Amino acid sequence: MTKKAEVAKFRGIKAEIRILGLDDGKFVPRSRSMVDIIGVVFRGGHWLEGVLRTEVQVDGLDATEKITDMVVKSSHYDQLRVLMLNGITFGGFNVVNIKELNKATRLSVIALTKEKPDLTNIKAALTKLPNWELRWRAIEDAGPILSVITKADAEPIGVQIAGILEDDAKKIVKMTCTHGSIPEPVRVAHIIAQAVSRSKTSL
Amino acid sequence: MTKKAEVAKFRGIKAEIRILGLDDGKFVPRSRSMVDIIGVVFRGGHWLEGVLRTEVQVDGLDATEKITDMVVKSSHYDQLRVLMLNGITFGGFNVVNIKELNKATRLSVIALTKEKPDLTNIKAALTKLPNWELRWRAIEDAGPILSVITKADAEPIGVQIAGILEDDAKKIVKMTCTHGSIPEPVRVAHIIAQAVSRSKTSL
Numbered sequence: 001m002t003k004k005a006e007v008a009k010f011r012g013i014k015a016e017i018r019i020l021g022l023d024d025g026k027f028v029p030r031s032r033s034m035v036d037i038i039g040v041v042f043r044g045g046h047w048l049e050g051v052l053r054t055e056v057q058v059d060g061l062d063a064t065e066k067i068t069d070m071v072v073k074s075s076h077y078d079q080l081r082v083l084m085l086n087g088i089t090f091g092g093f094n095v096v097n098i099k100e101l102n103k104a105t106r107l108s109v110i111a112l113t114k115e116k117p118d119l120t121n122i123k124a125a126l127t128k129l130p131n132w133e134l135r136w137r138a139i140e141d142a143g144p145i146l147s148v149i150t151k152a153d154a155e156p157i158g159v160q161i162a163g164i165l166e167d168d169a170k171k172i173v174k175m176t177c178t179h180g181s182i183p184e185p186v187r188v189a190h191i192i193a194q195a196v197s198r199s200k201t202s203l
Numbered sequence: 204m205t206k207k208a209e210v211a212k213f214r215g216i217k218a219e220i221r222i223l224g225l226d227d228g229k230f231v232p233r234s235r236s237m238v239d240i241i242g243v244v245f246r247g248g249h250w251l252e253g254v255l256r257t258e259v260q261v262d263g264l265d266a267t268e269k270i271t272d273m274v275v276k277s278s279h280y281d282q283l284r285v286l287m288l289n290g291i292t293f294g295g296f297n298v299v300n301i302k303e304l305n306k307a308t309r310l311s312v313i314a315l316t317k318e319k320p321d322l323t324n325i326k327a328a329l330t331k332l333p334n335w336e337l338r339w340r341a342i343e344d345a346g347p348i349l350s351v352i353t354k355a356d357a358e359p360i361g362v363q364i365a366g367i368l369e370d371d372a373k374k375i376v377k378m379t380c381t382h383g384s385i386p387e388p389v390r391v392a393h394i395i396a397q398a399v400s401r402s403k404t405s406l
Contacts, residue, residue: 047381188251195253
């Protein structure tokens with residue numbers, strides 16, 4: 001199987017491993033305008049080393065490609081080991097195919113997800129959009145949702161993974177929850193994306 | 204003297220004191236377009252808690268007012284204690300009057316500066332701009348440049364201050380140099396501002 005060969009094995013995870021946390025900014029639902037995607041290069045759960053930015057279309061089909069482009073063209077690319085996404089849908093229903101993202105970037109992908117997404121509702125919404133089968137395939141390709149207990153007193157986090165072993169992904173998620181119950185690279189990407197995104201109501 | 208009453212005294216500086224680090228983004232010199240100002244709410248030299256954004260005009264006169272507005276309208280305002288600026292000029296020669304910024308926000312201001320700015324050249328450039336006396340007054344109001352040794356092996360940092368005692372300012376600058384030779388709130392504000400600013404060549 002080719003799949004096995006793509007799975008990175010981490011021999012001991014360094015506390016300062018470079019992770020790119022990703023989240024989208026504010027947008028007007030169904031507007032077909034562009035939405036900011038912010039990538040934050042983090043050293044483990046500790047400090048910020050860089051920030052990347054791209055744009056994808058609300059409800060578009062370009063998220064996987066645009067994120068791949070942003071990552072591989074970045075000066076940080078050679079040092080990065082993991083992409084950590086806040087969900088697999090950005091800008092509404094622009095679904096990231098994490099399997100393809102893993103293949104195209106050759107980096108391990110961890111997507112934080114709700115533990116029990118409402119797939120019936122999601123499918124109903126998708127079928128109203130063009131190329132809905134492509135979007136649905138990306139959701140199926142994301143695979144099973146693993147549950148990670150990050151802190152004794154916090155709700156478990158759901159994660160979907162590509163190109164990384166379950167145990168390694170769980171260790172990285174736990175290790176990076178430095179200041180809260182979600183991993184630091186995604187927590188910070190979220191704050192920055194919300195603050196810097198501008199409302200854009202047309203293309 | 205009223206000045207003395209405005210100087211905050213810190214009875215022991217908490218490692219998690221809330222500081223807003225500020226820097227400007229990329230811009231086209233002399234374009235008269237708008238440039239992003241990014242404010243980063245940091246807990247001491249440790250972690251990011253929030254991000255603010257505003258815009259000022261390249262070579263304009265609105266930096267002091269726009270930054271004041273951004274700060275006092277923010278949900279973080281009540282918790283903030285210190286504003287830490289990357290220099291006193293943003294977007295070219297839009298000079299921040301740190302004395303006025305201190306009065307208007309009631310927060311201590313620390314501006315990182317070159318140790319020996321070339322005031323002759325700066326004045327020559329300013330006199331080509333409208334209201335140059337106002338800009339020059341802001342530069343004079345920033346007061347003497349204090350030298351802070353942050354790390355044994357690093358160049359000293361110059362700082363100008365308003366509404367804070369010299370010793371407190373020096374302690375805060377040293378304490379926040381967590382990941383490098385400049386204070387973390389400004390280091391991170393700089394990275395974010397550079398990454399998220401867009402070229403805008405006209406108003």
